[in-house]
Amino acid sequence: MLLSLEPRGQQSRLMLWCSPLLAALLTLGCGSLLFIALGHDPLQTLHTLLIAPISDLYGVSELLVKALPILLCALGLAVAYQARIWNIGAEGQLLFGALAGSALAVNIIDMQSHWALVLILLTGTFAGAAWAGLTAWLRTRFNANEILTSIMLNYIALNLLLFCVHGPLKDPAGYNFPESAMFGDASRLPLLMEDGRVHAGVYFALLALVAVWVLLQKSFVGFQIKVLGLDKRAAGFVGFREKRLIWLALLISGGLAGLAGVCEVTGPIGQLVPQVSPGYGYAAITVAFLGRLNPIGILFSSLLMALLYIGGESAQMTLNLPQAITQLFQGMMLFFLLACDVLILYRPRLKLRWARRTSTTAVTAGAL
Amino acid sequence: MPSPDSTPRLQLRQISKRYPGCLANDAIDLSIAPGEIHALLGENGAGKSTLMKIIYGVTQADAGEMLWQGQRVNIRNPAQARQLGIGMVFQHFSLFETLSVAQNIALAMGATAGTPKQLEPTIADVSRRYGMALEPERLVHSLSIGERQRVEIIRCLMQDIRLLILDEPTSVLTPQEADELFITLRRLAAEGCSILFISHKLAEVRALCHSATVLRGGRVAGHCVPAECSDQQLAQMMVGEAAALIGEYPKVSGGAAYLQVNGLSWHNPDPFGCSLSDISLQVRSGEIVGIAGVAGNGQDELLALLSGEQTLPRDSATSICFAGQAVATLRPDARRQLGLAFVPAERLGHGAVPELSLADNALLTAFQQGLVSNGLIKRGKVETLAQQIIQRFGVKTPDSQSAARSLSGGNLQKFILGREILQQPKLLIAAHPTWGVDVGAAATIHRALIALRDAGAAILVISEDLDELFQISDRLGALCAGRLSPLRNTTDSLLSDVGGWMAGQFNDAPSSATL
Numbered sequence: 001m002l003l004s005l006e007p008r009g010q011q012s013r014l015m016l017w018c019s020p021l022l023a024a025l026l027t028l029g030c031g032s033l034l035f036i037a038l039g040h041d042p043l044q045t046l047h048t049l050l051i052a053p054i055s056d057l058y059g060v061s062e063l064l065v066k067a068l069p070i071l072l073c074a075l076g077l078a079v080a081y082q083a084r085i086w087n088i089g090a091e092g093q094l095l096f097g098a099l100a101g102s103a104l105a106v107n108i109i110d111m112q113s114h115w116a117l118v119l120i121l122l123t124g125t126f127a128g129a130a131w132a133g134l135t136a137w138l139r140t141r142f143n144a145n146e147i148l149t150s151i152m153l154n155y156i157a158l159n160l161l162l163f164c165v166h167g168p169l170k171d172p173a174g175y176n177f178p179e180s181a182m183f184g185d186a187s188r189l190p191l192l193m194e195d196g197r198v199h200a201g202v203y204f205a206l207l208a209l210v211a212v213w214v215l216l217q218k219s220f221v222g223f224q225i226k227v228l229g230l231d232k233r234a235a236g237f238v239g240f241r242e243k244r245l246i247w248l249a250l251l252i253s254g255g256l257a258g259l260a261g262v263c264e265v266t267g268p269i270g271q272l273v274p275q276v277s278p279g280y281g282y283a284a285i286t287v288a289f290l291g292r293l294n295p296i297g298i299l300f301s302s303l304l305m306a307l308l309y310i311g312g313e314s315a316q317m318t319l320n321l322p323q324a325i326t327q328l329f330q331g332m333m334l335f336f337l338l339a340c341d342v343l344i345l346y347r348p349r350l351k352l353r354w355a356r357r358t359s360t361t362a363v364t365a366g367a368l
Numbered sequence: 369m370p371s372p373d374s375t376p377r378l379q380l381r382q383i384s385k386r387y388p389g390c391l392a393n394d395a396i397d398l399s400i401a402p403g404e405i406h407a408l409l410g411e412n413g414a415g416k417s418t419l420m421k422i423i424y425g426v427t428q429a430d431a432g433e434m435l436w437q438g439q440r441v442n443i444r445n446p447a448q449a450r451q452l453g454i455g456m457v458f459q460h461f462s463l464f465e466t467l468s469v470a471q472n473i474a475l476a477m478g479a480t481a482g483t484p485k486q487l488e489p490t491i492a493d494v495s496r497r498y499g500m501a502l503e504p505e506r507l508v509h510s511l512s513i514g515e516r517q518r519v520e521i522i523r524c525l526m527q528d529i530r531l532l533i534l535d536e537p538t539s540v541l542t543p544q545e546a547d548e549l550f551i552t553l554r555r556l557a558a559e560g561c562s563i564l565f566i567s568h569k570l571a572e573v574r575a576l577c578h579s580a581t582v583l584r585g586g587r588v589a590g591h592c593v594p595a596e597c598s599d600q601q602l603a604q605m606m607v608g609e610a611a612a613l614i615g616e617y618p619k620v621s622g623g624a625a626y627l628q629v630n631g632l633s634w635h636n637p638d639p640f641g642c643s644l645s646d647i648s649l650q651v652r653s654g655e656i657v658g659i660a661g662v663a664g665n666g667q668d669e670l671l672a673l674l675s676g677e678q679t680l681p682r683d684s685a686t687s688i689c690f691a692g693q694a695v696a697t698l699r700p701d702a703r704r705q706l707g708l709a710f711v712p713a714e715r716l717g718h719g720a721v722p723e724l725s726l727a728d729n730a731l732l733t734a735f736q737q738g739l740v741s742n743g744l745i746k747r748g749k750v751e752t753l754a755q756q757i758i759q760r761f762g763v764k765t766p767d768s769q770s771a772a773r774s775l776s777g778g779n780l781q782k783f784i785l786g787r788e789i790l791q792q793p794k795l796l797i798a799a800h801p802t803w804g805v806d807v808g809a810a811a812t813i814h815r816a817l818i819a820l821r822d823a824g825a826a827i828l829v830i831s832e833d834l835d836e837l838f839q840i841s842d843r844l845g846a847l848c849a850g851r852l853s854p855l856r857n858t859t860d861s862l863l864s865d866v867g868g869w870m871a872g873q874f875n876d877a878p879s880s881a882t883l
Contacts, residue, residue, distance in 0.1 A: 011771075220740045223731065231721040236677050237712055238733050239700030 005346040015344045020290065022343075023336035030332055040319060048318055049311035049325075059310070061196030065268055066306035069094065069260035069277065071205050073284030074302055075212045076256030078293040082216060083249040084229035089135055089150025090257040091281025092157035093128040097258025098265045099161045100127030102180055102272035105265070106169055109184040116186040121204075121262055128258015129251045131157060136250040140243040146250075154281070165274050180272035189267040201263035208256055213295040215252075225249055257281060278309070286334045305330065375438045377402045377531055377562040378423070383432035385418050392418040394586040395432070400531065405553060405563045407573040407594060410583035411606050411778075411806025416566050419583070420533055423564070424456045425449040437530075455524025456533040459540075461516050465509035472508060473523050487526075494525050498552045513662055514545040521552070532556065533564045538572055539803075539832060542662055543867040550576050568606075568807070569835070570599045582606055603807050617818050619842050619859055622655030626826035627674075627795050628689040632696075634673060634680070642666040644673070644850045651795065651826040656817065657855060658841030659830045660866050666850040667830050668713070671799050674828070675710045676700035690795060705736055707794030711785055711801060713830075715777060719784045722773035726765060727754040729772050730787050737791055753790065761786035762812060778809030785813055795826045802836055814840050834866060848872035 031049075032042035053059050073090040080087040101124030108116050134153060138144040162178075171181040189199040216222040228235045228245050235242060264276055287305050291297030312326030380398040384391070393415045400406045410416045421427045423434070425443035434441055436452055443449050446456075463472050470484035470491055481487065488504040495502040500518040508516060517537060524532055534553075538546040553576065557563055567573050573580060574594040582589040582605040589605050597605075629649045636643040644666050651657045661667055672678040673688065673696070680687060680696040688696040690706045700710070710733075712718040720729045731739055731750045739749050754768035761782045765775055772780060781801065788796060801817065802810035817840055821827050830847075831837050837844060838858060845855040846869035853869035868874070 214744075218744050220735060220743055220745050223728070223745060227721055227724070227732065230723050231717055233714075233718045234721045234732065237675060237700060237710070237718055238735075239676060239702070239704070241699075 002350065004349050005342065006349050008345055008347050012344055012347075015340075019340040019344060020337060023333060023340045026336040026340070027329065027332045030336075031329060034328070038321070040321070045315065045319060045321070049315050049329075050307060053307065053310040053314050057193075058196050061193060061198040062310055063303065063306050064202060065197050065199075066309050067302045068201050068205050068267075069264055069280040070284050070287055070305050071299060071302040072208055072260035072263070073257045073281050074287040074291065074298045075208050075295060076253035077284055077288040078291070078295065078298055079212060079215065079225065080249045080253040081288055081293050082222070082229050083225045083245060085139075085246055085249050085253075086147045087132065087135065087150050087250060087253050088147055088285065089132060089153050089281070090253070090284050091277060091279065092150065092154035093131045093254040093257035094261035094264075094277055094281045095154075095157040095161050096131040096261070097124040097128035098261030098272065098276045099157070099164060100124055100258075101262035102183075102265050103164070103169060105183040105187045106171075106180050106272070108187065109181060111184060112186050114186060116184065117189065117266065120183075120187050120266055121259065124262020124265075125255045125259045128261060129255035131258070132250040132254020133247070135254075136247045139250075140246055161272075161276070162274055165272055169272055171271075178274055182271045183266060187266055188270060189263060197268045199263070199267040201267050204259060204263065208259070209295050209299060212252075212256075216293075216295065221245075221248070257284075283309075283330065286330055289334065290337055304333075374402060376400060376435070377404075377437060378564075379435040379438075380419075380423075381433050381435070383419065383422060383429045383434070385415075385422060385427070385429050387418075391586050393422070393429070396583070396586075396588055398581050398588070400562045400564060402530075402562055403557050403560045404579065405557050405565055405577045407577035407580035408564060408566045408583065409568065409570075409573060409580050409602065409606055410589075411568065411808065414583040414606070414806070415586040416583055417535070420456070420535060420564070420566065423449070423531075424454060424533060450527060453528055453530035454533065455527065455529045455531070457517065457520045457524060457535065457537060459535045459537075461520055463508045463516055463519060466507065468505050468507050469502060469511075469519050470504040472519060473504075473526060476523050477526060481526075490526060491522060494522050498522075498525065498555055499548070500552055513540045513664060514542070514548075517541070517549070525556075529561055531562045531564065533566070535566045536568070537565070538567065538569060540663055542870045543834065543863060544871065545662075546572065570594075570602045571835070573602070574599075606807055617814070617840060619857070620655055620821070621857075622652030622826070622842065623824070624653055624691075625650040626653045626691050627651040627828065628692075629674075630687050630689070632673065632684075632687040634669060634678070636669055642669055642850045644669050647850075647852045649845065649852060649855060651828050653794070653826045654821060654824045655842040656821050656827040656829060656840055657843045657845070658837035658858070659828065659845050659847055659852070660834055660837055661830075661832070661847035661870055663832060665847045665870075667799065667847055669850070670847065671710075671712065671797065671830060674797055675708070675712070676703045701736065704733070704791075709733075709788035709791055709793030709796045711781075711788055711796070711798040713799035713803070715780045715784060716773055720772040720780060723771055725769045725771060726758070726763075726775075726783060727751055727768040729783070730754040730757060730768075733787060734791055753787075757783055757786040757790060760790070761816065778805040781805050782809055782812060785816060789816055789820050793820075793825055795828070796820060797828045797830075799830045800832065801829060802833065803831070810836070834863060837866075838863070846870045846874075848874075 028046065032046065035042045035045040054063050073094060077087060077090055101120045104123045105120045131153060135146050135150045138149045139146045165180060166178045169180045171179055189201055192198045192200065192202065224240045225245055228240060228242060260280065261276060265272055269276065283305050287298060287301045290301035308326050308329050312323060315321040315325060316323055376399045378400045380396055383393050383396045385393040396419060408416050422429045425445045425448055428444065434443065468484065470488050473491060474481060474484040474487050491504040500522065502515060502518050502522060508519065517540065537549060541549060553563055565577055577594050579591065580594045581591050584606060594602065627650065629647055632644060632647040634644045642665060647670065649657065676699050679699060682697055685694040685697045690708065693706065695703050695706060716722045721732065727750050730753050731745065734753060739746050751768060757763065758765060758768060763783045764779050775783065785801065801813050805813065817827060829837065829841060841858055843855045844858050844861050844866060846853045846866055848870055849872060853874040
């Protein structure tokens with residue numbers, strides 16, 4: 001082997017920081033190659049994809065609107081992933097939160113009090129938590145693998161939402177379109193700026209960011225979650241309650257995803273539609289890992305992911321690039337990050353070919 | 369004794385191997401004559417295992433040369449080593465429990481050696497020739513540890529073997545089983561097979577080995593003839609300190625019983641595990657009770673029940689009591705509040721979380737000592753505690769932020785024991801406290817245990833190391849097949865008595881009667 005990896009023994013602090021940068025560079029490099037192959041000018045395409053979308057205030061506000069649900073979902077996932085509970089169900093929890101919030105909202109359209117919004121947000125959050133609670137129950141009661149159950153619950157949530165939006169929650173005055181009625185003004189999240197769609201959900205995201213940071217970095221519960229994730233036997237030996245921690249991690253995870261969902265319907269959308277989420281819950285998985293399950297890292301990676309979403313849309317519109325470009329970029333980024341992370345624990349070393357040849361001959365001579 | 373002028377079977381010249389951050393082997397010279405039993409002595413981290421791995425081809429040396437019967441070789445993998453006639457018995461066996469002895473051996477020898485049925489006569493023949501009784505058709509999970517080791521050895525002997533490497537082979541054996549092993553090894557050596565015997569038990573090295581190479585810190589500290597050296601001399605060569613390491617501690621009788629186990633029985637749901645039947649014992653405040661036994665005779669199960677990792681149903685709550693209070697239904701954290709401290713057998717992955725820093729690992733069990741307020745961790749206090757442990761127990765580490773897995777076994781054990789002792793427990797349960805720990809660290813650990821005992825704590829030590837148990841415990845017993853022998857004062861017990869208990873030779877009288 002020409003290139004070999006040697007264990008470093010200790011984590012390299014330098015590579016911990018450089019690996020995401022290296023991954024970003026490799027993604028840009030491979031992206032450029034891809035664009036050249038498609039017959040586009042790589043620099044111009046990258047500009048359209050990554051810079052043009054946020055060159056004005058409206059663009060920035062759109063970025064925040066997109067980043068918000070991803071950030072909320074990813075923060076929740078980080079809690080679960082720290083405990084090595086692989087919740088893949090943020091998408092379903094988000095959809096179920098949106099569905100439950102909408103179900104309440106269309107029934108209190110005429111309510112004028114601010115409590116309407118509070119009630120709807122709480123309903124959505126609890127619904128998301130309950131959806132994740134199903135996974136927690138299956139895991140703790142029957143030891144069912146949470147990856148499988150949470151993925152399957154995603155499809156159930158999606159089909160429930162489709163059923164409701166085509167049936168019980170359909171707007172009677174909506175010309176038979178699969179949409180609910182527009183929510184009452186008291187049930188909508190207030191806008192933060194005159195132009196743009198940034199809404200008060202940003203405050204929830206910031207609150208969640210701080211809360212998750214305190215939970216994971218400062219609190220003893222967060223420490224227990226980490227120990228459970230790293231070493232189940234050690235957690236058992238000091239009496240940390242495994243099942244309780246699994247429930248907690250999944251409920252937090254689902255609650256934040258549910259909040260993200262209900263913020264979408266009460267914020268930018270304003271009604272329940274079949275396409276509440278373009279896969280925010282799945283993107284959040286990538287984001288949580290890109291951010292190394294650290295709330296601050298997740299903040300940045302969710303902004304990056306949101307940028308890819310809007311950049312993909314604008315590349316679609318102005319350059320006629322397929323929508324799959326967004327997913328390709330997401331995929332490449334995660335792939336390169338995971339690959340570069342190897343360098344945190346291992347040191348690459350080039351071996352000269354002649355050194356190996358001589359040793360081989362020595363062996364054959366010795367064996368004879 | 370082998371004749372000195374013949375060509376050495378194996379000769380190492382200036383073997384060096386560097387790992388990131390440490391020089392594991394530094395210019396090691398070693399020579400083994402045909403038919404010689406050669407001991408490789410050294411504390412943990414001295415480079416014994418690295419050297420063995422180089423000889424067996426698991427890893428390659430960075431520099432130096434290896435001569436096999438006078439010819440230069442470069443062994444690149446274990447298969448090549450086996451071809452040359454080098455066999456190795458690892459400390460941890462690699463056997464399939466659900467297969468028979470013959471099937472296991474056939475698997476290891478490859479398809480060309482024949483089917484298990486064809487091998488059976490040869491296996492029976494080899495086991496008879498070397499005095500190792502073994503039935504080829506038995507399933508491995510029904511074998512004792514000693515018998516499993518025989519399977520590993522016979523597996524090596526099935527081929528034309530000229531050098532047998534044994535890594536701490538007696539650590540899993542009763543004294544009687546060890547003696548049987550020595551007979552086999554002597555017979556093997558008499559036939560001209562060289563044996564490289566890795567151990568840190570000085571007495572058996574002296575009894576068995578013709579010569580010894582002592583390693584210290586990756587270098588050869590000296591060659592000697594063990595039969596002509598005292599324990600003290602050998603230990604000094606291994607550790608390099610003149611300080612008396614093999615201490616004598618006064619025996620005491622303790623005060624009121626703190627831990628009481630009354631007729632504890634537990635059925636193990638694991639078919640390959642060990643169930644406990646009718647175990648009764650008392651540990652008094654201010655004494656150390658030692659429990660001997662070959663691994664797999666119920667130690668893990670007893671430890672889990674005592675620590676609270678395995679709780680019992682309500683109706684048997686009184687089968688374990690701390691100072692009269694029934695605790696068998698309580699979880700580990702609740703038992704810790706009642707004064708329990710616990711040192712599990714496995715350091716990494718049980719007693720400490722490998723990836724977490726030492727400070728976090730201090731928090732792991734000491735969180736009830738005022739390190740958490742309002743659900744938040746008091747980082748300052750955790751840091752102070754970690755520093756205190758590191759200083760008081762001489763843990764060698766760059767700082768308290770180093771990951772637990774970066775420490776050597778002995779250092780980590782000092783840290784774990786220190787963590788438990790600084791919580792001022794009323795009862796300390798320690799499993800294999802010095803297993804795989806170097807002589808220096810073991811002495812530190814023993815002194816700490818004795819100091820804790822003298823401060824009035826009740827201490828229960830479960831260990832496979834009989835020398836250790838005789839050295840530190842005030843009363844002794846042994847586990848065999850899930851039953852506990854009566855406890856007896858150490859001063860009234862002989863090594864052969866304990867060996868008998870370990871083999872299940874004790875009457876069925878309830879142990880409380882003999883207390």
